[in-house]
Amino acid sequence: MDLARTGLTNGTGSALEDVGSQPGRHGELLRRSVPEVPSDAALLARARGENREALGELYDRHAAPAYSLAARLVGATAAADVVHDAFVALLEKPATFDPTMGTFRSWFMAAIHHRCLNLLRHERPAVGEESLSEMPGQDPEPVDDIVRRLQDASVRDALSVLPIEQREALVLAYYEGLSQSAIAERVGAPLGTVKARMRRGLMSLRGLLRGEAARIDEEATE
Amino acid sequence: MTHEDARLLLAAYALGAADADVDALEEHIHSCDRCKAELAGYLDTAAMLGEAVKTVPPPAALRTAVLGRIPPQRNPFQRLTDLFVPSRRSSVAVAVAMLVAVVALAAAVIQQQQIQLMRSELALNSQGLALLTSTEVIAERLAPVLDPTSQAHGHWYHRPGVATQVVVVEFLPPPPPGVSYYAWLHHENGSWTSPGTFSLDGTGYGRLIILGSDGTDVTAVVVTRQTEPSQAPSGDTVLRWPPD
Numbered sequence: 244m245d246l247a248r249t250g251l252t253n254g255t256g257s258a259l260e261d262v263g264s265q266p267g268r269h270g271e272l273l274r275r276s277v278p279e280v281p282s283d284a285a286l287l288a289r290a291r292g293e294n295r296e297a298l299g300e301l302y303d304r305h306a307a308p309a310y311s312l313a314a315r316l317v318g319a320t321a322a323a324d325v326v327h328d329a330f331v332a333l334l335e336k337p338a339t340f341d342p343t344m345g346t347f348r349s350w351f352m353a354a355i356h357h358r359c360l361n362l363l364r365h366e367r368p369a370v371g372e373e374s375l376s377e378m379p380g381q382d383p384e385p386v387d388d389i390v391r392r393l394q395d396a397s398v399r400d401a402l403s404v405l406p407i408e409q410r411e412a413l414v415l416a417y418y419e420g421l422s423q424s425a426i427a428e429r430v431g432a433p434l435g436t437v438k439a440r441m442r443r444g445l446m447s448l449r450g451l452l453r454g455e456a457a458r459i460d461e462e463a464t465e
Numbered sequence: 466m467t468h469e470d471a472r473l474l475l476a477a478y479a480l481g482a483a484d485a486d487v488d489a490l491e492e493h494i495h496s497c498d499r500c501k502a503e504l505a506g507y508l509d510t511a512a513m514l515g516e517a518v519k520t521v522p523p524p525a526a527l528r529t530a531v532l533g534r535i536p537p538q539r540n541p542f543q544r545l546t547d548l549f550v551p552s553r554r555s556s557v558a559v560a561v562a563m564l565v566a567v568v569a570l571a572a573a574v575i576q577q578q579q580i581q582l583m584r585s586e587l588a589l590n591s592q593g594l595a596l597l598t599s600t601e602v603i604a605e606r607l608a609p610v611l612d613p614t615s616q617a618h619g620h621w622y623h624r625p626g627v628a629t630q631v632v633v634v635e636f637l638p639p640p641p642p643g644v645s646y647y648a649w650l651h652h653e654n655g656s657w658t659s660p661g662t663f664s665l666d667g668t669g670y671g672r673l674i675i676l677g678s679d680g681t682d683v684t685a686v687v688v689t690r691q692t693e694p695s696q697a698p699s700g701d702t703v704l705r706w707p708p709d
Contacts, residue, residue, distance in 0.1 A: 290535070293535050293536070295536075298532055298535055299532055302531055302532065303528075306527065306528065306531075307523060308515065310521060310522075310523035310527070311516075312516070315518040315521075322521075323524060326531075334534055334535070343501055343505075344501055345504075345506075345508045345509055346512075349505070349508040349509045353479065353512065355515070356511070360481045393517045393518060394518060394519045395513075395516065395517035398513055398516075398517035399517065416480040416482035417480050417481065417482075417514045418518075421482065422484035423482045423483060424485070425484075426482065435473075437477075439473070441476040441482065442472075442473065442475070442476040444476075445476045445510050448510050448514075449507075449509070449510040
């Protein structure tokens with residue numbers, strides 16, 4: 244009988260490392276035998292430890308949508324700076340990402356969005372953020388045109404079925420970078436109404452995008 | 466800021482549209498799990514808005530610039546090459562370079578051996594995995610002998626017709642210095658064979674994979690504590706199947 248001795252790979256992540264002692268655990272073993280994809284948080288931790296490969300993988304996962312969003316908001320040239328600075332901040336400011344506040348992707352996209360809005364608003368200090376929509380030569384694109392130009396059909400369709408007031412609030416805020424006060428001024432609605440539209444609009448959009456039978460709330464009257 | 470005030474602002478905050486009381490809002494969020502959860506949902510939806518825009522591939526230089534924030538792991542062979550630039554071609558540098566070359570060569574040979582070893586282990590593990598994931602695998606429990614109340618136990622996995630067996634032990638205490646845990650198989654012809662000793666991890670877990678026999682002639686499996694190899698179990702029996 245050929246006898247082969249093993250036990251050499253304990254703790255090295257080999258396929259059998261997680262072998263359980265119960266027959267019922269074989270299914271689990273099979274699942275675990277597939278190489279695990281590191282989470283974004285794990286990659287981030289390794290990147291902060293100067294692991295270039297981990298940073299590269301994190302970049303490959305998230306740079307394209309981040310850059311696309313930034314290019315839409317501030318143009319391609321500034322978008323490169325925004326994305327670059329966002330990744331640098333990841334490495335240099337360890338407390339920036341809080342996993343209790345959602346996924347890394349949603350947090351990172353919010354960070355990109357925030358950086359873009361800051362850039363837009365600081366480029367026009369004399370006017371102030373409330374007046375972005377009133378900038379000369381900055382005639383806002385019609386809301387429905389913005390929605391039509393979205394590449395993702397599911398988001399486009401979901402936005403299209405929202406009440407116009409909610410759609411307008413979401414689009415003006417997210418894609419045009421208007422503050423709630425600026426939106427209130429622009430659409431001639433009370434600030435509280437705009438807040439409510441944003442809240443209901445996001446909740447309904449979330450339900451629609453998750454395939455739930457979303458309840459599209461009617462316009463709040465205040 | 467009250468919780469209700471904060472909730473009304475969360476959506477605008479997620480959309481980047483909050484323009485008042487942001488500091489107070491962030492302070493409240495930090496201490497309010499319900500608001501954190503609600504905000505996480507809003508941020509997730511807002512991210513979908515962000516991902517819905519027309520895809521624009523980032524320039525290749527951007528990746529280079531981002532990764533450039535972390536210094537690359539230098540190749541040891543590159544260091545060797547550096548020593549041969551003309552300005553450093555002194556006798557000392559050449560001597561150092563040769564020394565480095567020898568070390569690098571030795572490292573490469575060791576690395577190659579390690580790769581070969583890892584490949585062998587992987588192939589072995591694959592065969593063990595094939596057995597363990599089989600629906601018809603037979604698992605016999607190795608019960609503790611010295612202390613029946615001990616957590617220590619093991620399993621012997623085999624399947625008729627499959628020339629692979631796996632012995633797994635768990636929760637074994639660390640052996641005293643100079644002592645190892647040996648696996649033993651007792652065969653129908655009365656002989657004993659040992660596939661080897663267990664290398665335990667920090668939890669007392671270890672395994673052995675045995676190739677070349679399906680174990681149909683095995684009548685008993687035991688784990689002993691021994692100080693040296695032997696022809697048959699010679700130390701204390703720690704685990705055994707079948708139970709006495």
